[in-house]
Amino acid sequence: MMVDLHIHTYFSDGTMSPEEVARDAYKKGLKVIAVTDHNNIEAYDRLKKSCEEYGIIAIRGVEIDCKYKDKVLHVLAYDFKDDKNLFDLINKSRNELLKTSVDLIDRMSKDFNEVSSEDYANYEYDRRKGAWKGVHYLLEKGLSQKLLDGLKYYKEYGCDYIEYDFSPIEKVCKAIKDAGGYAVLAHPSNFYSEFSKEGLIKVLEDLKDKGIDGIECYYPSNGEELTKTCVEFCKKNDMIITAGSDGHGEFTKTIKNIDYYIGAVKANIDDLNLRFIKR
Ligand SMILES: [Zn+2]
Numbered sequence: 403m404m405v406d407l408h409i410h411t412y413f414s415d416g417t418m419s420p421e422e423v424a425r426d427a428y429k430k431g432l433k434v435i436a437v438t439d440h441n442n443i444e445a446y447d448r449l450k451k452s453c454e455e456y457g458i459i460a461i462r463g464v465e466i467d468c469k470y471k472d473k474v475l476h477v478l479a480y481d482f483k484d485d486k487n488l489f490d491l492i493n494k495s496r497n498e499l500l501k502t503s504v505d506l507i508d509r510m511s512k513d514f515n516e517v518s519s520e521d522y523a524n525y526e527y528d529r530r531k532g533a534w535k536g537v538h539y540l541l542e543k544g545l546s547q548k549l550l551d552g553l554k555y556y557k558e559y560g561c562d563y564i565e566y567d568f569s570p571i572e573k574v575c576k577a578i579k580d581a582g583g584y585a586v587l588a589h590p591s592n593f594y595s596e597f598s599k600e601g602l603i604k605v606l607e608d609l610k611d612k613g614i615d616g617i618e619c620y621y622p623s624n625g626e627e628l629t630k631t632c633v634e635f636c637k638k639n640d641m642i643i644t645a646g647s648d649g650h651g652e653f654t655k656t657i658k659n660i661d662y663y664i665g666a667v668k669a670n671i672d673d674l675n676l677r678f679i680k681r
């Protein structure tokens with residue numbers, strides 16, 4: 403059974419609807435999938451319904467921004483129940499992320515006549531194009547030539563998301579577990595590809611102590627060595643091993659020659675250790 407436990411829809415920054423994700427997963431021969439939108443769980447009900455028609459198991463998921471030392475890490479939560487505390491944390495992360503753009507436009511409006519906070523508040527973008535409202539707005543106002551070029555302003559104006567008040571990772575992990583779910587470190591290569599094997603193991607030990615239940619060992623940009631280290635670490639510590647493509651539809655389909663489409667990471671469920679899938 404092939405799985406992909408890291409997919410985005412247009413409820414965050416992907417281009418696809420939940421139904422299109424289910425259909426694409428079916429075409430790719432996937433049997434278990436999870437939509438893990440950034441700080442948003444709205445896609446799940448529609449995804450589940452659509453997956454049932456295709457005979458695919460849909461796992462409830464979300465990707466939450468949280469603080470760990472000098473980084474904002476992404477934690478994937480799976481198979482959690484409705485829980486006010488967890489939902490409050492998810493909403494808080496979503497609001498912090500949106501606030502980066504609100505603050506940016508406010509600061510930029512002092513330098514650029516073409517943007518204003520009021521105009522931004524009323525601005526609507528086509529979610530089918532993926533990405534976030536802020537970068538679409540900057541592109542439309544002619545302040546960037548390409549969609550992601552707009553990101554440079556966030557750093558320039560002190561609105562880099564590292565500056566924002568995301569919840570500490572231990573708090574997020576606890577809330578996930580209190581809701582009966584599992585907390586998995588997303589794409590370790592995005593954060594630790596420069597680390598030595600020893601350095602990586604040290605950080606994984608610490609993250610385990612903070613409440614991480616598993617690692618996304620199989621991911622498009624996880625190198626061979628890093629994957630091996632993470633798999634060994636999970637096996638040694640009886641932790642969950644997951645696989646995800648981070649597919650966003652047409653948005654960021656290929657980055658630095660690496661593919662991120664749905665099913666790009668072909669992982670067999672037998673190589674994983676997914677406690678939340680009852681077979
Ligand atoms: Zn991520």
Ligand SMILES: [Zn+2]
Pocket residue numbers: 408410438465648
């Ligand atoms: Zn993601």
